[in-house]
Amino acid sequence: MIDLSADLLAAAEADVIGLAVIGADRKMLRKMGRLVEWLPATGADCCECMLLVGMEDEFAALAAGRRDNIALAGVRGASPGIAQPVTAVVLWNGAQSHYFVIAMPDFAARQVETLLGSERRARRLMEQQLEAASAEVRFASLARTRLRLARDLHDTLVHSIVALLTQIRLIRHFLTADPARVADGLATAEDAAASGLSRAREAIARLRMPDDLKLEPDVEGVLADFADRSGVAVSTHIDERARDGLRDCGLTVQRILSEALRNVQTHAEARQVTFRAFEEPAAAGRRLIVEIRDDGRGFDQAIPTPGHFGLIGMAEFAELVGGTCAVQSAPGLGTLVRIALPVAVPPAASRGVLAD
Structure with a gap:
């Protein structure tokens, strides 16, 4: 009579684990529990099982003491009733000359599957x-x-x-x-x-x-052409520190400047236009400030001008690069266009600031 531990028998009867006994000739002697249903029927050679096919040498090595056990990790799909992965271990009982199999739920493999499922869900969410x-x-x-x-x-x-x-x-x-x-x-x-x-x-x-x-901007050329074409006097003041920022943001400044000068020529009746460009510190890095001022007749900003989109377009140009464009005007007091654009700080310059 084969003697199995009472604790193991109780666990097998409760389907917590699965137990099986295999004779020295590899014939199935006894099976208990759903977790060993993947093994062949009683009386059959255990190596006829799909998961143990071709393992005769391993069983012989186990009986001869050349190995401690045969471990089958993550077994699943061998039995229709087993949904979770199972780890099975085959041991040799030398005293009674038989093999026995202990099968238990593979919680590690199940956790991996859960993680993989979470990863797949996360990937789907990321794709969405x-x-x-x-x-x-x-x-x-x-x-x-x-x-x-x-x-x-x-x-x-x-x-x-x-x-x-x-x-x-x-x-x-x-x-x-x-x-x-x-x-x-x-x-x-x-x-x-x-x-x-x-x-x-x-x-x-x-x-x-x-x-x-990237078009090559020419802000000073635009101002010179405007002065020649319109007869309006133009004074230009560009700080040396602002020239790099004016070059980097030149296309945006040129577009806004061109629109502002068209407004001066068409509406302002100005005699003088002043262009200033300088830099000032900002919360992050620096900021290029450009001011375009005329001494024309100005206008009342509270009065709507339907059908005129020049001022809107100037603001949109600045917003596209993360800046702002504000217009200040009043009747008889001329007009000021103020552009503020972020200027990238070169890596070397930022390191120098930190070093100080």
Whole structure:
């Protein structure tokens, strides 16, 4: 009679563990518990079991004392009734000349599976978040493109049409008041139309360029061209420390400056424009400050101007690079455009500040 420990028998009867006894000839003698149902039927060679096929030499080595046990970790799927992984150990009882098998739930493998399941869920969640972020990026890109189209339309077609309307009204006035000046008015209107066409073509070319294309800005050139074209006196004051920031942020400054100068030429009736660029400390790094001031007639900021988007476009240009653009004006007091843009601090400079 095979003698099994009472504790092991009780655990097997409660399905806490599984027990099996195998004779020295590898024939199954007894099985107890669901956790050993994967073993062959009583009387069959245990190596006929799918999980023990080809292990005759291992059993012989175990009986001869050349190895301590045969361990089968993470066994699962061998029995329809076993959902969790099982670890099985085959031992040799030399005194009674038989093998016995102890099978128990493999909690480590189960924990690994739980962790893997959590990892899979986390990966799925991350994939969903990435898809959502990608959708947001696509939406932001579309919104940016729409803003860019709106700004370029305003900067080209709107200004050109306004110039043409002005000339048409002058020509209509000349028809009755001074017919001799009609030809001059038509020539000016033709020049305005040609200029508008050229700027529209430039805008179309810009739309065909990628957003990240780096154009070479020329802020001082824009100011000089404006002075030559308009006859308005321009004074320029650029601090030496601000030149690096002005170069890095030059494209944004140039776009806002061009719009501000168009407003000066079209509406302000100014005699003097002052351009200042300097840097000031910020909470993180430095900040480039650009001020464009004119001594024109100014305007009342409390009065809405429907259909005019130049000031909105200037603010949007600054916001695209994390900055701000504020306009201050009042009737008879001119206009101040103040741009504040973040300036990256070079790594060497930041280390020098920390070293101090």
